[in-house]
Amino acid sequence: MYLTRFRVNTARPGARRLLGSPQRLHAAVMSSFPCLLPSDAQGATAPSGGPRVLWRLDHRARAEVLLYLVSPDRPDLTHLVEQAGWPALADPETPGWETRPYTPFLDRxxxxxxxxxxxxxxxxxxxxxxxxxxxxxxxxxxxxxxxxxxxxxxxxxxxxxxxxxxxxxxxxxxxxxxxxxxxxxxxxxxxxxxxxxxxxxxxxxxxxxxxxxxxxxxxxxxxxxxxxxxxxxxxxxxxxxxxxxxxxxxxxxxxxxxxxxxx
The missing domain is CATH 3.30.70.1210 (Crispr-associated protein; domain 2)
Structure with missing residues (x-):
């Protein structure tokens, strides 16, 4: 399991389109997992009822919106950085989001x-x-x-x-x-x-x-x-x-x- 945090650049038109529609944002979140086929994305859960992809927007302030994800697999949010982040600042060390293993915390x-x-x-x-x-x-x-x-x-x-x-x-x-x-x-x-x-x-x-x-x-x-x-x-x-x-x-x-x- 992984916990991910992504800060949304609310000044970008792409960010405003995503924030304006939970359906669009859901599709963007599910596109972060190469292992998920399009037919799997709507349910976003294992057939056995196991861990699923969960996400939440936290509106800390008008210009500070954080996207949190909990997922069984490590996500790749490159497309979100390009649409709704700061792509010019991204590099391999700081790609524009933070992901950490979640299982050690759950086990404790x-x-x-x-x-x-x-x-x-x-x-x-x-x-x-x-x-x-x-x-x-x-x-x-x-x-x-x-x-x-x-x-x-x-x-x-x-x-x-x-x-x-x-x-x-x-x-x-x-x-x-x-x-x-x-x-x-x-x-x-x-x-x-x-x-x-x-x-x-x-x-x-x-x-x-x-x-x-x-x-x-x-x-x-x-x-x-x-x-x-x-x-x-x-x-x-x-x-x-x-x-x-x-x-x-x-x-x-x-x-x-x-x-x-x-x-």
Missing amino acids: LTTGDRWSFRLTANPVHTIRRTEGEPRKLTAHLTPVHQMGWLLKRQKDAGFQIVEKPDADRLLPGGTTYKTKTEHHGDRYELTVGDQRSRAFDKPGRSAPSGRKPRPVTLVTVTFEGRLDVTDPQLLRRTLTQGLGRAKAYGCGLLTLAPLARTA
């Missing part, structure tokens, strides 16, 4: 470890407006429900979100209730932000005769916080297979970082 994970984490995800659920109507997949749009979406998945993902000490909670117990809906806003070391709604065309999507296919609509949010490792094996699976839906479009990649030191 142990129960009880505490990490900072970052995850961009597509929190969704199914609803039925009327009795007998087929259930429809729809996005969670409020931070409370988006947070609940992640909390419901933490056990099966091999981690537990850290709870705040009572002294650090603004609300009594950190949790309030309204119409039987749990609000987690002050209970956990967890924030939800950078909500984005994107609509884009997906090649090959069919529609009734004479009509234009409806675009794919994708709502994403970014979670940040602290977690404890509860099951290293499950967490390794989460880190290499992703969490949630829309993995082909930049969702599901969970990354860990050491906790910031405090004085």
